[in-house]
Amino acid sequence: MKSKKLSIPYILWMLVFTMIPIVMIGITAFKDTHGRFSLEPFAKAFGYTGVFMKSLWIALLSTLICLVLAYPLAYLLTRMKKSSQNTVQMILMIPMWMNFLLRIYAWVILLQDNGPLDSALSMLGIHASYIGNTTAVVVGMVYEYLPFMVLPIYTVMSKIDGGLIEAAQDLGSNNAAVFRKVIFPLSIPGVISGITMVFVPSASTFLVSQYLGGTDDIMIGDVIDKIFWTDQGTGSAISLVLMIFIFVFLVLMNLFGDEEAIA
Amino acid sequence: MRKNKIGIVSKIYIALMIVFLYAPIAVMIFMSFNSGNTTVWKGFSLKWYGELFKSKVIMNALGNTLIIAVLASLFATILGTAAAIGINNFRGKKRAIIQNVSNLPIISPDIVMGVSLMLLFSFLGMIFHFEMGFGTVLISHICFCVPFVVLNVMPRLRRMDQSIYDAALDLGCNQWQAFYKVVIHELMPGIFSGMLMSFTYSIDDFVITHFTQGARFNNLSTEIYAMLRRKIPPTINALSALLFLAIIIIMVLINIYERRAEKKAA
Numbered sequence: 155m156k157s158k159k160l161s162i163p164y165i166l167w168m169l170v171f172t173m174i175p176i177v178m179i180g181i182t183a184f185k186d187t188h189g190r191f192s193l194e195p196f197a198k199a200f201g202y203t204g205v206f207m208k209s210l211w212i213a214l215l216s217t218l219i220c221l222v223l224a225y226p227l228a229y230l231l232t233r234m235k236k237s238s239q240n241t242v243q244m245i246l247m248i249p250m251w252m253n254f255l256l257r258i259y260a261w262v263i264l265l266q267d268n269g270p271l272d273s274a275l276s277m278l279g280i281h282a283s284y285i286g287n288t289t290a291v292v293v294g295m296v297y298e299y300l301p302f303m304v305l306p307i308y309t310v311m312s313k314i315d316g317g318l319i320e321a322a323q324d325l326g327s328n329n330a331a332v333f334r335k336v337i338f339p340l341s342i343p344g345v346i347s348g349i350t351m352v353f354v355p356s357a358s359t360f361l362v363s364q365y366l367g368g369t370d371d372i373m374i375g376d377v378i379d380k381i382f383w384t385d386q387g388t389g390s391a392i393s394l395v396l397m398i399f400i401f402v403f404l405v406l407m408n409l410f411g412d413e414e415a416i417a
Numbered sequence: 418m419r420k421n422k423i424g425i426v427s428k429i430y431i432a433l434m435i436v437f438l439y440a441p442i443a444v445m446i447f448m449s450f451n452s453g454n455t456t457v458w459k460g461f462s463l464k465w466y467g468e469l470f471k472s473k474v475i476m477n478a479l480g481n482t483l484i485i486a487v488l489a490s491l492f493a494t495i496l497g498t499a500a501a502i503g504i505n506n507f508r509g510k511k512r513a514i515i516q517n518v519s520n521l522p523i524i525s526p527d528i529v530m531g532v533s534l535m536l537l538f539s540f541l542g543m544i545f546h547f548e549m550g551f552g553t554v555l556i557s558h559i560c561f562c563v564p565f566v567v568l569n570v571m572p573r574l575r576r577m578d579q580s581i582y583d584a585a586l587d588l589g590c591n592q593w594q595a596f597y598k599v600v601i602h603e604l605m606p607g608i609f610s611g612m613l614m615s616f617t618y619s620i621d622d623f624v625i626t627h628f629t630q631g632a633r634f635n636n637l638s639t640e641i642y643a644m645l646r647r648k649i650p651p652t653i654n655a656l657s658a659l660l661f662l663a664i665i666i667i668m669v670l671i672n673i674y675e676r677r678a679e680k681k682a683a
Contacts, residue, residue, distance in 0.1 A: 157502075163499065164496050164500030164503070164519075167559075167563070171557075172521050172522060172560065175530075175537040176533055178533060227430070227434055240672070246438065249442060251621075251668070254621060255638055255641045259645060259653065261441050264444050300438070354524070357526075358526030360624075379627075382532050396526060396528075397526065397529045400525065401524075404524055
């Protein structure tokens with residue numbers, strides 16, 4: 155029971171399959187196509203600054219929309235009877251168990267030209283294209299990651315001590331004041347971890363924009379995927395920048411929230 | 418918290434969110450019964466379901482997904498539980514370093530982990546002459562599963578009373594008996610939820626598999642990806658409908674089981 159030895163297999167495992175691969179990315183990022191030391195990959199990676207910014211913008215927008223949609227939902231959930239809470243929570247979770255690609259593909263079917271949405275709105279005399287633009291990408295992204303925002307906020311909110319709320323009510327607060335002064339401040343850790351859990355995957359995702367976006371909606375994940383098979387140096391350089399950016403973001407978020415809520 | 422009934426506006430809001438989450442899936446299931454292979458409705462038919470069961474590649478990919486998920490979660494559970502017990506005996510800086518490295522696969526973006534493992538495997542493949550495939554996918558899945566096991570077992574370990582283990586030794590257990598009957602028993606809920614999380618993440622994974630699968634191996638996600646590239650989607654609708662049905666059945670069963678357990682406890 156006192157033995158540290160039990161962790162040795164895993165420490166070796168991490169060394170080979172976590173540390174070495176990351177070091178290899180670091181090394182590959184400084185090699186040109188002939189394998190010599192070079193800063194060329196970073197010079198090429200710099201050419202994708204626009205894509206990088208657009209990815210961050212799409213991720214930021216998706217995270218904000220998720221937050222706006224999820225916060226009231228989580229709050230309403232905590233106000234329900236315990237049994238209906240469980241049922242509604244299950245109903246909200248079920249779509250998340252569907253395969254990632256199938257969920258995106260479902261939106262392709264729904265939004266495509268002559269698809270259900272297009273046909274329905276055409277009958278009302280509205281003709282437009284709903285797929286192949288940034289809005290469709292953001293909608294798909296919100297759909298993918300909304301439960302990741304609802305769950306942590308709901309978990310933190312439902313753990314709020316009922317005594318605090320009763321105390322506030324006894325001291326003369328109405329519902330709005332209880333929300334503003336008790337529930338909202340105590341729900342912040344959930345919001346922080348929700349933001350982390352939505353922003354990180356949506357900033358680095360690929361495929362969503364390939365299926366739902368137009369030609370200028372390509373995201374940094376798509377670039378890494380496309381480039382890595384032919385030019386590992388530049389692919390590694392972009393990956394390295396992306397990883398460092400995500401780590402800085404996580405550290406910043408950690409400064410706001412407490413560590414336990416993230417895990 | 419005081420439970421007051423929620424108003425009609427709130428109910429409409431919840432209903433709208435549920436519509437948002439289910440509408441795309443409903444449309445896809447509806448389309449799986451379409452006899453045509455375009456988006457236009459051409460009449461009811463079950464032919465895509467027939468095609469689905471005849472498709473060797475899909476059945477093969479489904480099999481691969483399940484085998485990888487079972488093996489990866491099993492192996493990750495053993496490795497992770499042992500690791501958690503070991504790490505729990507470290508103190509201070511060493512412990513912090515080990516835990517942070519262990520969390521790396523969770524916090525770093527999937528795609529970065531995918532390409533980094535691809536670099537490693539293609540490098541090792543050149544030296545030892547092997548190709549990426551089942552083995553490399555399995556190793557990669559274990560990589561992102563173990564941290565979840567460690568994270569789930571750790572809190573249980575911290576709460577565990579060391580004296581129970583000592584008591585078992587005093588009462589005549591040898592070290593292995595005490596370990597098995599006390600420690601593992603106490604950690605079981607954490608071990609179980611770690612294994613369950615590993616299993617679901619492994620089943621759902623696309624990104625890591627995409628980069629480590631090599632030329633011939635496919636799991637369900639990468640097979641769907643390939644099918645979407647070749648633009649033969651109607652069977653995918655049928656596949657989605659069946660997967661959705663399976664998920665609903667499993668979730669309802671879990672819910673019934675939990676309610677029974679709650680009633681027993683109460």
